[in-house]
Amino acid sequence: MMLYYFKTMELSNYSRIFKALSNEQRLKIFMMIYKNCSTEKGDSIKAEFRFKEEPCCSMKGGVERAFTLICDCMNLSRSTVSHHFKELQNAGLITCEREGQTYRCNVNEDAVQAVKNFLS
Amino acid sequence: MMLYYFKTMELSNYSRIFKALSNEQRLKIFMMIYKNCSTEKGDSIKAEFRFKEEPCCSMKGGVERAFTLICDCMNLSRSTVSHHFKELQNAGLITCEREGQTYRCNVNEDAVQAVKNFLS
DNA sequence: TCTAATGTTTGACTACACTCGAACTCTTCA
DNA sequence: TGAAGAGTTCGAGTGTAGTCAAACATTAGA
Numbered sequence: 001m002m003l004y005y006f007k008t009m010e011l012s013n014y015s016r017i018f019k020a021l022s023n024e025q026r027l028k029i030f031m032m033i034y035k036n037c038s039t040e041k042g043d044s045i046k047a048e049f050r051f052k053e054e055p056c057c058s059m060k061g062g063v064e065r066a067f068t069l070i071c072d073c074m075n076l077s078r079s080t081v082s083h084h085f086k087e088l089q090n091a092g093l094i095t096c097e098r099e100g101q102t103y104r105c106n107v108n109e110d111a112v113q114a115v116k117n118f119l120s
Numbered sequence: 121m122m123l124y125y126f127k128t129m130e131l132s133n134y135s136r137i138f139k140a141l142s143n144e145q146r147l148k149i150f151m152m153i154y155k156n157c158s159t160e161k162g163d164s165i166k167a168e169f170r171f172k173e174e175p176c177c178s179m180k181g182g183v184e185r186a187f188t189l190i191c192d193c194m195n196l197s198r199s200t201v202s203h204h205f206k207e208l209q210n211a212g213l214i215t216c217e218r219e220g221q222t223y224r225c226n227v228n229e230d231a232v233q234a235v236k237n238f239l240s
Numbered sequence: 241t242c243t244a245a246t247g248t249t250t251g252a253c254t255a256c257a258c259t260c261g262a263a264c265t266c267t268t269c270a
Numbered sequence: 271t272g273a274a275g276a277g278t279t280c281g282a283g284t285g286t287a288g289t290c291a292a293a294c295a296t297t298a299g300a
Contacts, residue, residue: 011144011147011148011151011168012144014141014147015141015142015143015144015147018138018139018141018142018147019138019142021134021135021138021142022135022138022139022141022142023135023139023287023288024131024132024135025288026288027131027134027135027138028131031131034239048131067246067247068245068246068247071246071247076288076289076290077289077290077291078246078247078248079247079248079249079250079289079290079291079292080288080289080290081247082247082248082249083248083287083288083289084288085247086248087287098246098247098296098297100296100297100298101245101246101247101296101297101298103246103247112239115238115239116236116238116239116240118235119154119232119235119236120236143257143258145258187276187277188275188276188277191276191277196258196259196260197259197260197261198276198277198278199259199260199261199262199277199278199279199280200258200259200260201277202277202278202279203257203258203259203278204258205277206278207257218266218276218277220266220267220268221266221267221268221275221276221277223276223277
């Protein structure tokens with residue numbers, strides 16, 4: 001299920017996004033992906049959001065090996081991490097794809113924009 | 121319990137704010153207060169966020185009679201509305217005060233600013 | 241082909257969230 | 271002083287969320 005965002009988003013879509021970000025572990029997962037995706041410009045990533053094993057990958061087409069890197073950083077079982085990834089996807093915040101054993105994550109820019117526009 | 125916000129807010133505070141906004145009813149309550157508080161400039165309020173009985177009050181020092189107005193608009197019991205107000209207060213999103221029978225609500229601008237700065 | 245690594249799904253457990261009605265406290269007004 | 275109005279607190283019921291371990295599926299490499 002993917003949501004599409006328009007200029008004025010429905011309240012229910014906002015609450016869905018906020019629900020996805022309401023769990024601290026999940027928020028951290030999202031921030032790690034977000035920060036690492038938007039670092040082409042070379043901003044340094046705050047230690048809190050850095051993957052342990054860095055530099056992890058090329059960020060151009062999304063974060064590679066995101067799942068494994070996050071499992072290593074956070075003290076959570078793989079099934080739990082899988083669940084959190086799914087929640088972030090269902091809220092439309094990220095997209096994930098596998099090609100063979102390569103798991104690549106991307107932030108959905110429309111959703112990011114919607115969050116930025118909220119209250120503005 | 122009141123939270124104070126600084127330039128770089130803790131992740132846990134963000135997740136607390138998002139949790140408060142993750143329930144659709146509560147998000148709507150917040151938006152009604154927010155929109156009605158920031159309307160001194162005279163922007164018209166979207167029908168969705170308008171109190172039924174309008175104009176309800178003077179907005180200078182916050183929304184007056186917010187509790188009653190919201191009970192009238194939303195199909196929720198007073199105890200439920202009370203609970204939602206408390207959650208919004210605990211997250212630091214609004215402040216409420218009673219003077220006699222006057223219940224006045226205000227949006228916490230620091231929290232609003234924090235949300236606006238998130239991801240920016 | 242066998243094995244190890246990577247992620248998913250399922251089932252279970254615990255904790256917390258949303259909601260209501262009922263009983264309560266204050267305040268105001270008759 | 272009594273009654274009505276406004277909001278809170280409490281207890282209970284139902285549902286959902288977060289987590290894990292175990293079993294599974296798929297892929298890569300030996």
